[in-house]
Amino acid sequence: xxxxxxxxxxxxxxxxxxxxxxxxxxxxxxxxxxxxxxxxxxxxxxxxxxxxxxxxxxxxxxxxxxxxxxxxxxxxxxxxxxxxxxxxxxxxxxxxxxxxxxxxxxxxxxxxxxxxxxxxxxxxxxxxxxxxxxxxxxxxxxxxxxxxxxxxxxxxxxxxxxxxxxxxxxxxxxxxxxxxxxxxxxxxxxxxxxxxxxxxxxxxxxxxxxxxxxxxxxxxxxxxxxxxxxxxxxxxxxxxxxxxxxxxxxxxxxxxxxxxxxxxxxxxxxxxxxxxxxxxxxxxxxxxxxxxxxxxxxxxxxxxxxxxxxxxxxxxxxxxxxxxxxxxxxxxxxxxxxxxxxxxxxxxxxxxxxxxxxxxxxxxxxxxxxxxxxxxxxxxxxxxxxxx
Amino acid sequence: xxxxxxxxxxxxxxxxxxxxxxxxxxxxxxxxxxxxxxxxxxxxxxxxxxxxxxxxxxxxxxxxxxxxxxxxxxxxxxxxxxxxxxxxxxxxxxxxxxxxxxxxxxxxxxxxxxxxxxxxxxxxxxxxxxxxxxxxxxxxxxxxxxxxxxxxxxxxxxxxxxxxxxxxxxxxxxxxxxxxxxxxxxxxxxxxxxxxxxxxxxxxxxxxxxxxxxxxxxxxxxxxxxxxxxx
Numbered sequence: 051x052x053x054x055x056x057x058x059x060x061x062x063x064x065x066x067x068x069x070x071x072x073x074x075x076x077x078x079x080x081x082x083x084x085x086x087x088x089x090x091x092x093x094x095x096x097x098x099x100x101x102x103x104x105x106x107x108x109x110x111x112x113x114x115x116x117x118x119x120x121x122x123x124x125x126x127x128x129x130x131x132x133x134x135x136x137x138x139x140x141x142x143x144x145x146x147x148x149x150x151x152x153x154x155x156x157x158x159x160x161x162x163x164x165x166x167x168x169x170x171x172x173x174x175x176x177x178x179x180x181x182x183x184x185x186x187x188x189x190x191x192x193x194x195x196x197x198x199x200x201x202x203x204x205x206x207x208x209x210x211x212x213x214x215x216x217x218x219x220x221x222x223x224x225x226x227x228x229x230x231x232x233x234x235x236x237x238x239x240x241x242x243x244x245x246x247x248x249x250x251x252x253x254x255x256x257x258x259x260x261x262x263x264x265x266x267x268x269x270x271x272x273x274x275x276x277x278x279x280x281x282x283x284x285x286x287x288x289x290x291x292x293x294x295x296x297x298x299x300x301x302x303x304x305x306x307x308x309x310x311x312x313x314x315x316x317x318x319x320x321x322x323x324x325x326x327x328x329x330x331x332x333x334x335x336x337x338x339x340x341x342x343x344x345x346x347x348x349x350x351x352x353x354x355x356x357x358x359x360x361x362x363x364x365x366x367x368x369x370x371x372x373x374x375x376x377x378x379x380x381x382x383x384x385x386x387x388x389x390x391x392x393x394x395x396x397x398x399x400x401x402x403x404x405x406x407x408x409x410x411x412x413x414x415x416x417x418x419x420x421x422x423x424x425x426x427x428x429x430x431x432x433x434x435x436x437x438x
Numbered sequence: 439x440x441x442x443x444x445x446x447x448x449x450x451x452x453x454x455x456x457x458x459x460x461x462x463x464x465x466x467x468x469x470x471x472x473x474x475x476x477x478x479x480x481x482x483x484x485x486x487x488x489x490x491x492x493x494x495x496x497x498x499x500x501x502x503x504x505x506x507x508x509x510x511x512x513x514x515x516x517x518x519x520x521x522x523x524x525x526x527x528x529x530x531x532x533x534x535x536x537x538x539x540x541x542x543x544x545x546x547x548x549x550x551x552x553x554x555x556x557x558x559x560x561x562x563x564x565x566x567x568x569x570x571x572x573x574x575x576x577x578x579x580x581x582x583x584x585x586x587x588x589x590x591x592x593x594x595x596x597x598x599x600x601x602x603x604x605x606x607x608x609x610x611x612x613x614x615x616x617x618x619x620x621x622x623x624x625x626x627x628x629x630x631x632x633x634x635x636x637x638x639x640x641x642x643x644x645x646x647x648x649x650x651x652x653x654x655x656x657x658x659x660x661x662x663x664x665x666x667x668x669x
Contacts, residue, residue: 051554051564056544063546344542347503348556348604349531351524432503435538 053354056345057361060338067330071366072373074326078319079374079411080381085315087382087397088389089308106275108292109144109282110263111135134160134260137248140286144266147281155184155267160248162255164222166212172243173222175251175261178203184267185240192216193231199250201230207241209233220244223254324418327363331422335359335429342426343434352427359423360416367415371408449476450643451500451612456509458495469495471666472509477612477645482638484657485647492666493647494616500645501536501614502526513612531556535605539617542601543589549576549600550585556608568607575603579633595626602633613637615646619653631656 061068111133137158144156160175178195182188188195193216196203204214209232214220218229227246235241252258268278275293282291335342342355379399386397458470469492477483477500485493498504499511502518511518513529521529530536543552553572557564576585579599581592589597598618605613615634619627631653637644638658646657654660662669 051551051558052561053558054561055551055558056547059544059546059551340542341544344544345555347501347530347536348559349527349529350559351527354559430503432498435498435503435542 053358054361054365057358058365060358061362061365064334067334068366071323071327071330072370075323075367075370075411075415076374076377078316078323079370079407080378081319082312082316083375083378083407084381084385085312087379088385089312091382091386091397092308092389106268106293107266107279107282108263108290109135109140109266109286110290110292112288112290134257134262135264135289137252137259137261137264140261140264140289143285144264144282147278147285149268149278149281152268152278153266155180155265157181157184157265157267158248158261159263159265160251160255160257160261162222162251162257164220164244166214166220166244169212171208171212173251174243174245175248176245177248178245181245184265185236187236188240189234190231191234193229196230196245196247198228198230199247200225200227201247202227203231203233203245204229205233205241205243205245206235208244222246222251223256225250225254320414324414327366327415327418328422331359331363331419332425335422335426338426339429339434342429343431346429346431346434355429356423356427359419359426363415363419363423364412367411367413368408370415371411372404374411375404375407448478450479450514451475451477451645452510452512453500454510454512456496456499456506456511458492458499458504458506469666470499470506473663473666473668474509475500475661475668477643479611479643480638480641481659482635482644482657483646484654484660485645485663486649486651486654486660487663489649491663493663496663497614497616497645497647501534501612502530503536531559532608533611534614535608535610535612536614536616537598537601537605537618539620543597545589548586548588549581549592549596549603552589552600553585553603553607555604572603572607575606576600578606579603593626595622595629598622598626598630599633602630606637610642612643612645615644617647617649619648619650627653 135158137160141156141158144153147153157177157180162173162175164171164173178197182195190203191206202220204212208214209229214229214232216229216232220227220229227244227250233240248261252260266282268275279291279293283289345355345358379397382397453476454474455472456470456474457468457472459466459468461467471492473492473496475483475496485496487493495504499506502511506519509519513533516525518526518529543549544555547555550569550572551558553576554564554568557568573582573585576582579602581596581599581603584592584596589600592600601618602613613634618634619630622630627650634644634646635656644657646654648654
């Protein structure tokens with residue numbers, strides 16, 4: 051038994067009022083927590099989808115490049131002084147930036163020209179394990195993604211044009227590659243090219259350890275893409291780094307929109323709850339004048355009376371925070387199921403967030419009760435007892 | 439302004455020339471017009487008088503619940519009219535105890551918890567010793583078997599006895615009682631008065647306001663007030 055007993059016993063005695071306040075705050079916390087979880091899942095899902103559209107940062111050697119078009123007809127790029135990247139050091143430097151945790155894929159590429167059945171075709175050397183992450187939309191129509199060094203993955207249009215089938219041999223330099231898989235149409239450049247292991251292409255063309263460019267996919271939920279680019283530029287001087295702005299900005303916008311929406315809803319809910327606590331406590335001060343008088347006549351200081359009211363409000367906030375967080379966690383699963391987003395969704399229950407939520411709620415309710423508590427503390431014992 | 443000194447040997451509480459005014463319906467009313475009173479250790483003083491005579495105001499001023507407009511109030515030689523709020527709080531918490539006509543217990547605390555209330559001012563939990571003492575005080579007022587009942591489950595007389603137990607538990611030196619039997623039937627009132635009558639024998643001073651002349655005569659000294667003055 052101590053001063054908190056007074057606050058808690060009164061809250062229990064006025065259980066209807068306490069329950070009502072608890073309900074309002076719990077509902078508020080449930081909404082905020084559930085929205086938070088759902089938005090995180092939606093955001094991550096969005097990120098995955100957007101990442102599956104491809105890379106959003108391109109790392110390439112600086113070159114004097116001039117794109118020539120006339121009347122809407124592209125004549126191609128005029129290139130002078132073509133240079134290559136050192137694959138190993140470039141990948142290592144990208145891998146070593148401070149914001150590495152925001153990078154999901156690093157995919158170096160070497161593009162060479164080959165002639166198959168008298169038709170010129172581009173052969174792209176890739177790291178298939180990275181490429182699969184980068185191009186989640188790939189569907190291997192026949193065969194499989196190559197695992198052996200000589201394996202070749204053929205784009206749908208190239209396979210049709212060149213009449214390639216599984217097991218066909220394709221010469222590249224002194225090497226002979228074997229068709230291991232054929233892609234379903236993707237609607238992009240992959241339809242027209244042959245994809246082989248990067249090391250094989252490097253070896254066949256004598257460009258050991260070299261790459262034309264590196265595609266990087268950055269996850270942008272909360273990560274500043276400009277900072278990633280700045281860190282890449284610092285680590286890779288003399289290298290051109292381009293961001294594919296549209297995708298990046300779209301990602302940032304969608305994530306920020308959801309966050310802003312949640313913040314607005316949360317603020318409205320919390321303000322409503324705080325107003326209710328304030329009004330309720332204010333009326334309680336008038337109701338409890340006699341009690342305040344008794345306490346003051348027993349030598350309770352103004353601070354002690356102040357803290358009783360704050361503690362009562364804080365206990366409501368604390369309980370609402372705990373109950374609301376747990377309920378919000380449960381409700382988020384139901385919302386995701388209704389939105390048909392539950393499949394594959396991973397929501398981690400984080401005890402630290404639970405603690406933080408409870409503490410923040412306790413702080414908010416305490417702040418909401420500051421004025422009533424101050425009014426209670428200002429009551430003189432004689433004033434309180436004379437009213438009787 | 440008249441002053442009526444009433445002295446007793448080596449007073450524990452001494453008021454000299456106390457005045458107190460209120461504003462009632464915009465009109466200033468002087469409730470105390472320069473009252474002096476001394477209370478000796480272990481003395482039982484009753485204040486009697488008609489309604490509006492100023493006796494309850496006097497009790498509130500003596501118990502530090504009201505500050506006087508003028509005059510001095512000394513407890514063990516310390517001037518309480520110039521005491522800081524912390525000093526006054528310490529006095530209310532320790533040496534002074536007040537009981538009222540309507541018992542004034544916290545309705546959501548049990549009889550035992552109400553008795554222990556003076557020890558619940560901070561975060562430090564009530565000790566086992568304090569709890570034991572509270573139970574002894576409740577036993578003394580005949581309520582040991584009702585220690586865990588809420589005030590709503592006790593009669594008026596029992597509630598008043600809990601208030602007395604609360605004064606006993608902190609070993610107050612002066613008990614101020616404002617119409618302690620005012621809301622009780624005569625049998626219950628007599629029980630409470632009997633209890634109050636025992637306290638001066640243990641060294642506790644009692645200052646009691648009452649309308650009941652019979653009860654007032656049980657005190658060692660009866661002080662009559664009229665129109666803000668001791669007569």
